[in-house]
Amino acid sequence: MTSSTLIFVVLFLALFSYWYGIQRSIKVAGGATQVKKLVSLPRQFGLLTAMWCGLPALIFLLVWTFFESTVIEALLVQSLSVEVQQLDQSALGLYLNDVRLLSDSSAEVLQKADPDKVFAAEKLLEINRDAAWLKSGLVLILCLSCVAFIISRFAVDFRARVYLEKIIMRVLLACSIIAILTTVGIVMSVLFESIQFFSSVPPWEFLFGLEWSPQMALRADQVGSSGAFGAVPLFAGTILITIIAMCMAVPVGLMTAIYLSQYASERLRSYAKPMLEVLAGIPTVVYGFFAALTVAPFIRDTGEALGLSVASESALAAGLVMGVMIIPFVSSLSDDAINAVPTALKEGSLGMGATQSETIKQVLLPAALPGIVGAFLLAVSRAVGETMIVVMAAGMAANLTANPLDSVTTVTVQIVKLLTGDQEFNTPKTLAAFALGLMLFVTTLALNVAALKVVRKYREQYD
Amino acid sequence: MSDLSITEALTSDDIVIEGTVGTTTAEDAKMSMRNVNVFYGDKQAIKNVSLDLARNQVTALIGPSGCGKSTFLRCLNRMNDTIPICRVEGELKLEEQDIYAKKLDPVLLRARVGMVFQKPNPFPKSIYDNVAYGPRIHGLAANRAELDEIVVSSLQKAGLFGEVKDRLDAPGTGLSGGQQQRLCIARTIAVSPEVILMDEPASALDPIATAVIEELIDELKEKYTIAIVTHSMQQAARVSQATAYFHMGHLVEMGKTEQIFTNPTHELTENYITGRFG
Numbered sequence: 001m002t003s004s005t006l007i008f009v010v011l012f013l014a015l016f017s018y019w020y021g022i023q024r025s026i027k028v029a030g031g032a033t034q035v036k037k038l039v040s041l042p043r044q045f046g047l048l049t050a051m052w053c054g055l056p057a058l059i060f061l062l063v064w065t066f067f068e069s070t071v072i073e074a075l076l077v078q079s080l081s082v083e084v085q086q087l088d089q090s091a092l093g094l095y096l097n098d099v100r101l102l103s104d105s106s107a108e109v110l111q112k113a114d115p116d117k118v119f120a121a122e123k124l125l126e127i128n129r130d131a132a133w134l135k136s137g138l139v140l141i142l143c144l145s146c147v148a149f150i151i152s153r154f155a156v157d158f159r160a161r162v163y164l165e166k167i168i169m170r171v172l173l174a175c176s177i178i179a180i181l182t183t184v185g186i187v188m189s190v191l192f193e194s195i196q197f198f199s200s201v202p203p204w205e206f207l208f209g210l211e212w213s214p215q216m217a218l219r220a221d222q223v224g225s226s227g228a229f230g231a232v233p234l235f236a237g238t239i240l241i242t243i244i245a246m247c248m249a250v251p252v253g254l255m256t257a258i259y260l261s262q263y264a265s266e267r268l269r270s271y272a273k274p275m276l277e278v279l280a281g282i283p284t285v286v287y288g289f290f291a292a293l294t295v296a297p298f299i300r301d302t303g304e305a306l307g308l309s310v311a312s313e314s315a316l317a318a319g320l321v322m323g324v325m326i327i328p329f330v331s332s333l334s335d336d337a338i339n340a341v342p343t344a345l346k347e348g349s350l351g352m353g354a355t356q357s358e359t360i361k362q363v364l365l366p367a368a369l370p371g372i373v374g375a376f377l378l379a380v381s382r383a384v385g386e387t388m389i390v391v392m393a394a395g396m397a398a399n400l401t402a403n404p405l406d407s408v409t410t411v412t413v414q415i416v417k418l419l420t421g422d423q424e425f426n427t428p429k430t431l432a433a434f435a436l437g438l439m440l441f442v443t444t445l446a447l448n449v450a451a452l453k454v455v456r457k458y459r460e461q462y463d
Numbered sequence: 464m465s466d467l468s469i470t471e472a473l474t475s476d477d478i479v480i481e482g483t484v485g486t487t488t489a490e491d492a493k494m495s496m497r498n499v500n501v502f503y504g505d506k507q508a509i510k511n512v513s514l515d516l517a518r519n520q521v522t523a524l525i526g527p528s529g530c531g532k533s534t535f536l537r538c539l540n541r542m543n544d545t546i547p548i549c550r551v552e553g554e555l556k557l558e559e560q561d562i563y564a565k566k567l568d569p570v571l572l573r574a575r576v577g578m579v580f581q582k583p584n585p586f587p588k589s590i591y592d593n594v595a596y597g598p599r600i601h602g603l604a605a606n607r608a609e610l611d612e613i614v615v616s617s618l619q620k621a622g623l624f625g626e627v628k629d630r631l632d633a634p635g636t637g638l639s640g641g642q643q644q645r646l647c648i649a650r651t652i653a654v655s656p657e658v659i660l661m662d663e664p665a666s667a668l669d670p671i672a673t674a675v676i677e678e679l680i681d682e683l684k685e686k687y688t689i690a691i692v693t694h695s696m697q698q699a700a701r702v703s704q705a706t707a708y709f710h711m712g713h714l715v716e717m718g719k720t721e722q723i724f725t726n727p728t729h730e731l732t733e734n735y736i737t738g739r740f741g
């Protein structure tokens with residue numbers, strides 16, 4: 001049986017065990033009329049039995065699948081000739097690959113192939129078959145014996161409820177561990193690939209180099225085939241676009257928040273807030289082609305009319321559209337911060353004869369400042385990590401410039417560029433993407449941590 | 464009626480309230496309110512209340528909670544304007560001037576009629592800036608020296624200067640509850656109001672801080688006209704000269720404090736007072 005059929009069988013067995021557990025518990029109680037004597041409900045007995053049936057078997061299957069290929073490979077190599085066993089790592093890998101291909105091939109192909117390999121392929125099929133039988137057998141035995149074990153413990157005072165709670169708690173724990181492990185795994189893999197990258201390109205060259213042209217690394221026959229991996233232009237571009245986006249998003253977002261929370265009528269607020277949320281729900285790719293097809297040409301034409309030379313893909317276009325994308329983010333977080341300021345403070349100020357705008361400027365905003373700074377930092381980290389808009393609107397040229405009318409490129413754009421299309425792994429070019437990713441990750445992490453710290457500090461002040 | 468328990472008496476609908484008993488008018492009135500009705504949406508919170516605040520006197524507003532004391536007090540400096548569903552009807556005058564007149568700027572009114580709130584609410588600024596807040600907004604000081612003088616004299620009048628004179632730059636929120644409330648009083652008198660409204664100013668304070676505030680209120684009446692909402696009968700008896708008893712939006716009885724507490728006319732007033740005094 002394949003693993004997927006096996007899973008279905010186990011699930012079916014678990015379903016059956018649920019019913020069986022209920023029946024057994026009723027029997028233990030001494031009939032349907034006596035169920036009240038049990039300290040737990042029959043349903044809980046059933047669920048517990050089902051879990052005992054399913055969980056150990058599924059865990060076993062998972063572990064088996066994880067180790068299967070390694071173990072089978074080792075068994076195969078052991079059964080082969082001494083020459084094969086003495087092959088080095090990569091040669092052995094190639095050899096086994098051939099064997100695996102042959103094991104799936106038709107008889108015709110087998111006739112033409114190296115008899116040694118054909119023998120190995122047959123051996124492999126045999127091992128696979130045995131393994132499948134073994135797996136199915138073990139899983140079924142595990143299911144049945146676990147059910148038998150738990151059923152044997154059923155009694156009137158068996159605390160199925162408590163055991164059930166414990167199992168559920170462990171399942172939840174396992175799920176959260178999966179989430180954490182995945183994060184750690186991603187960080188680790190990015191970290192290791194980056195370390196590999198830094199073994200071919202020195203870190204200081206990457207961090208402080210002023211030239212970025214990874215394309216050269218492809219042409220191994222040319223001089224300077226190592227490419228230029230100075231990330232400064234990318235970070236400069238990212239910073240430039242982020243600054244433009246923030247110049248757009250922060251004033252507009254903050255003032256929107258002030259208007260909505262302090263001046264707008266209840267009615268207006270009930271329309272405006274959902275509309276802002278729609279803005280937040282637009283996919284970034286839509287913003288991207290809005291930037292590339294509408295805003296960028298408009299800026300270029302306007303610039304030309306004013307006698308300025310504007311690149312057709314300008315940092316300004318990408319930054320402005322990204323700013324619009326971030327507005328709802330800034331406004332809703334600032335709104336929360338302003339609303340969290342106690343009404344007593346606002347009334348205190350109004351009660352002194354301050355106008356509404358004086359109250360906002362002198363009391364509400366200073367009191368909400370930490371929350372607003374937190375919103376700002378979170379917005380920056382979104383802008384830094386944003387990809388789609390810049391891919392479509394900011395361009396690919398790694399210019400080191402502070403001119404918003406020029407075309408620039410960002411870290412995320414370059415990661416996309418390095419990894420799309422047919423690429424060979426393990427070249428500095430592809431590994432550079434991981435190094436850039438690591439830098440990005442560290443930056444946004446630092447920003448997020450700072451933002452959370454600021455926001456938390458502010459919470460303590462008023463609660 | 465006196466065999467009814469206090470809660471029965473206060474919640475029973477049997478007692479019909481017909482107008483107000485006692486004296487609601489004053490010879491020298493600083494503020495005078497006539498036939499005031501206040502609505503929150505459809506719900507009426509103040510029902511046809513008329514009363515005067517006598518100049519340089521403390522008027523106490525007492526009554527069971529939810530009877531409309533705060534609502535009435537907040538009409539006097541148009542603080543209710545900040546609540547969109549709140550509507551005020553009637554004639555409310557400060558020195559013959561209609562405070563709900565269209566032309567009147569509520570911002571200027573609030574500089575003349577200051578307010579101290581239930582929970583001390585100093586701004587998250589320094590002690591100095593808290594007191595200087597109003598004078599700065601209203602441009603009361605021409606230069607730093609004048610501002611310093613206003614701050615110091617306000618703190619002195621609020622009886623706080625001695626305790627904070629070495630740390631005027633420290634945040635106002637770092638003071639104790641009683642000090643914070645006196646800071647709020649200093650902040651209010653820094654703009655030289657004519658009337659000060661206090662909504663349960665001592666209810667969040669301990670007995671000693673409360674006694675300090677009560678003494679302060681007694682001194683302040685020399686200069687200002689004061690209306691104070693309080694749920695403590697003893698406090699009303701100690702600090703006020705006139706007392707108004709509210710019940711479910713009605714002004715039931717008003718008169719000299721001494722008379723209200725020793726010889727109330729209306730049975731509702733009597734029930735409330737005797738119930739609380741035990």
Ligand SMILES: Nc1ncnc2c1ncn2[C@@H]1O[C@H](COP(=O)(O)OP(=O)(O)O)[C@@H](O)[C@H]1O
Binds near residue numbers: 527531533535546
């Ligand atoms: N902002 C408001 N919106 C609606 N109803 C309110 C509001 N404030 C007070 N009320 C109602 O008005 C009545 C009087 O309240 P309030 O003046 O606060 O009473 P008190 O200060 O005497 O305890 C209460 O029934 C209360 O529910």
Ligand SMILES: [Mg+2]
Binds near residue numbers: 532533534
């Ligand atoms: Mg109140």
